[in-house]
Amino acid sequence: MQQLEVFNQGLMSFLQLGSTPAHAVQSMQKQLLDAGFIQLSEVDAWQLQAGQGYFVIRGGKSIIAWRQGLQAVEDAGIRMLGAHTDSPCLKVKPHAEIVRHGCLQLGVEVYGGALLNPWFDRDLSLAGQVQYWDQQGHLREALLDLRKPLAVIPSLAIHLNREANKGMEVNPQKHLPVVLCQAHEDDQPGIAFRKLLANWLQEEGHEVAEVVDYDLCFYDIQPPALTGLKQEYLASARLDNLLSCYVGLEALLAIDRPQEATSLLVCNDHEEVGSASAIGAEGPFLESVLRRMAGDEVAYQRMISHSLMISCDNAHALHPNFPDRHDENHGPRMNAGPVIKVNANQRYATTSETSALFAGFCKAAEVPCQRFVVRSDMGCGSTIGPITSTRLGVRVVDVGVPQWAMHSIRETVGSQDPWYLARALVVFMSAEKV
Secondary structure: OOOHHHHHHHHHHHHHHOOOHHHHHHHHHHHHHHOOOEEOOOOOOOOOOOOOEEEEEEOOOEEEEEEOOOOOHHHHOEEEEEEEOOOOEEEEEEEEEEEEOOEEEEEEEEEOOOOOHHHOOOOEEEEEEEEEEEOOOOEEEEEEEOOOOOEEOOOOOHHHOOOHHHOOOOOHHHHOOEEEEEOOOOOOOOOHHHHHHHHHHHHOOOOEEEEEEEEEEEEEOOOOEEEOOOOOEEEEOOHHHHHHHHHHHHHHHHOOOOOOOEEEEEEEOOHHHOOOOOOOOOOOHHHHHHHHHHOOHHHHHHHHHOOEEEEEOOEEOOOOOOHHHOOOOOOOOOOOOOEEEOOOOOOOOOOHHHHHHHHHHHHHOOOOOEEEOOOOOOOOOOOHHHHHHHHHOOEEEEEEOEEEOOOOOOEEEEOOHHHHHHHHHHHHHOOOOO
């Protein structure tokens, strides 16, 4: 396993590259290919070899990677890790242009449960997938990431709203259109932005005849950073949940020799909006891959009974300014290890058995661990854990790194906790029995 400093530098590089789910998957694809994994296509028949690493991508934004074990999957089961590639953000609307008062603005739709106030006064760039017709009339897709400040959502000056610091409601329709540039009132809505997209793609070598559609979002260009007097913290966009994708991938790649059991990582898109899609955790992607690995129904059911999934999604760290928002006995602290998340109403899929198993992995890795239960008078978020457990019938434990400012444009974790989690996951993936 890499040392802490090298590990965190890799994490920060991954976070910066993963401006959208598609870019995060592209980065993971490169690392897997460099490590000797073979990319499979769902349209082909598969011939899987023991000890070999494989991966498959669906929709460009969800990925499943695994190293085939030496034993048959129905006898040894699968050591599964689950995470998600998406984060709350502002997505550009299909007909986005708004020309008013000398400004060209783009209308946006809020994706997921975002904290909106932190989006004001940030240097924003644009990234995502673009579909276009090429010069030969073929429909193509390109990944675009401009990686430069080109837009802003300006705050209203306090002189024009003296009550701003007493709480301001953000209306997404009225207050979040992004200022892209100055414009003339006679500019043609519906044309200017697509022309810009075509120009940007042409600058990158794409032969664009016409931009047809896109899936684009704005993001803050401020890079990840270690912060705190002793660099105790790591601050970045998209820590929820690209951190878990990176940690899971590092754990999978650390298993550099064949194990008896198959080790698998699944990173789904659309968790932040409910996971109900062809590439989300509620969809058939993971189950279809597992059934192909098993071969028949009896083997599949036996495989599931021997398997365990660790669902990795960040947890709420105790906030020093708001300690009353936690149960007094369940306030996870920064740099005190990964958190086992428990909920009696099954918002997390953890059971006493799976909790004990994960605590054992942490002990074997010489890593501390904590437990989180939401206050009894507050609602609880959820993860892909209960969805996967319900769909597959597999045992699941929900865990995560504690963090502050979840769903903000910039979040914070302890700089040791991701490394702690990775070490525990390596023990899990190399375990003979679970």
